[in-house]
Amino acid sequence: MIQKKNNIGIIAFVLLAFLVTAPLYARNWKSPDDQKDKKSYLKFDATTASQGEALYNANCASCHGTPGKNNSLKSLNPIPPDLSTKASQQLTDGELLYIVTNGAGLMPSFKNILSEEKEWLIISYLRGFNKEYVQQLSKFDPAKSKLVKLTTTFDKASQSIIIQAIANEKTGVVAIAGAEVSLFVKRYFGNFQVDKSVKTDAMGKATIAFPTDIPGDKTGKLNVLVKMFEANYGEVQKTDSFDIGIPTDKPALNEKRAIWNVVSKAPLWVIGLYSMGLISFLMLLAYLLLNLRKIFKS
Ligand code: HEC
Structure with a gap:
């Protein structure tokens, strides 16, 4: 009887472990074959890695966390992998470039945000976490x-x-x-x-x-x-x-009266409300002082 209970416990545990970790291993993107073999024309070294680190921190760390620290954003599904792990490091340079450029699912595309050179800098930084990595350079000059x-x-x-x-x-x-x-x-x-x-x-x-x-x-x-x-x-x-757009005459953000503008251009209701508050406060103060004077006199 006890034996049986244990078995169920083990099965439940394995099942749970699988359900919890399954999103970690699910990869629902694949780069086209001609992209897979693409190589960097930048030689990866300490300088490119440190430039890449700054770019990584600005663009990627919010989701993927710090490489090696397993602190990626766990609320996403699939969980953005820690890119220093073997699973991600097994990807070719071309595959890494492909996913950063094009994105997949919750992984955003960086096509319009990062130039190819900046993407290679980030990849250079990521390869620093892989001791076995040997770079193959592209012949492109x-x-x-x-x-x-x-x-x-x-x-x-x-x-x-x-x-x-x-x-x-x-x-x-x-x-x-x-x-x-x-x-x-x-x-x-x-x-x-x-x-x-x-x-x-x-x-x-x-x-x-x-x-x-x-x-x-x-x-x-x-x-x-x-x-x-x-x-x-x-x-x-x-x-x-x-000159091929539709002429649009949008006032600048600081032209009109608005709540975010300088005091003299604040909305009238804000000025009114503020002044009324100030006046009521001063009147209350005057009233109190008058009464105090009365008390002293008596
Ligand atoms: C909004 C969150 C988010 C941001 C920002 C983000 N990613 Fe991702 N990334 C993901 C998710 C989620 C996945 C998993 C995609 C999948 O497999 O469906 C992923 C997958 C990847 C993969 C594939 C890893 C593997 O083993 O399959 C790489 C490489 C990657 N991201 C690199 C980057 C880089 C480099 C940046 C910054 C330039 C970045 N990501 C920014 C969410 C993000």
Whole structure:
């Protein structure tokens, strides 16, 4: 009888342990094969690791905790893994880059927040927790990205932005074909992507349709950011501005009377309420003093 009870206890314990730890091992993302083998063009060393640590603390630690301390945010499901553990370290550099760029489930995408270089810096920091890790560098030469010239023009007829990528090679100017280009509109809080990423053609050109309903500033000016990525030339960015938004005349945050503004521009009801409070207080004080005087006199 006692024996049986124990068995049930063990089964229940194992089941519970499984249920509790199962989310730890569930991985519901997979990087495409061509991303898996991608390698960093940055050589990982103490400097890149410490730059990566700062970026990790600012962007990742809130969920993943400090590597090696197993203090990730346990209220999420699946629980963000401690990235120093073997399970995560078994991922290739390309897989790590893939998930940071694209996200999965509750893991946010950092595509519009971190450049590829910054992502590699973070990965450099994470690899510092893996004694067995030996870096394989990509053959890509970052100096090549300096040769790239991006031009952006707005074509009114087709309401689209035409991007051309060329490289000033020693041998002459070459069009960069097959590069992935993305277009973003710059906003106060991050950038938002216009349409999908497209590939450049044989002329190094790509066309991205631009919506007609994006609010710009007073004159309709919009700041756009173009990102290009190509395996040999790496990632190149360029910002530009065009008068292609809807002119929007939003008053500045400190123009109107508002509760967050300076005293002279506080809402009238706040000033009224404050003054009334002050007057009542002073009147009460005067009343008390008068009565005190009466008491003394008597
Ligand atoms: C909002 C919380 C959150 C933030 C912020 C976050 N992550 Fe994650 N991350 C997760 C979750 C949840 C998972 C598990 C995803 C899954 O498997 O479904 C995950 C998974 C991962 C994985 C895969 C690990 C594995 O073993 O499968 C890596 C690598 C990773 N995150 C890196 C990062 C990096 C680097 C940053 C900062 C640039 C970051 N994460 C920011 C929540 C977050």
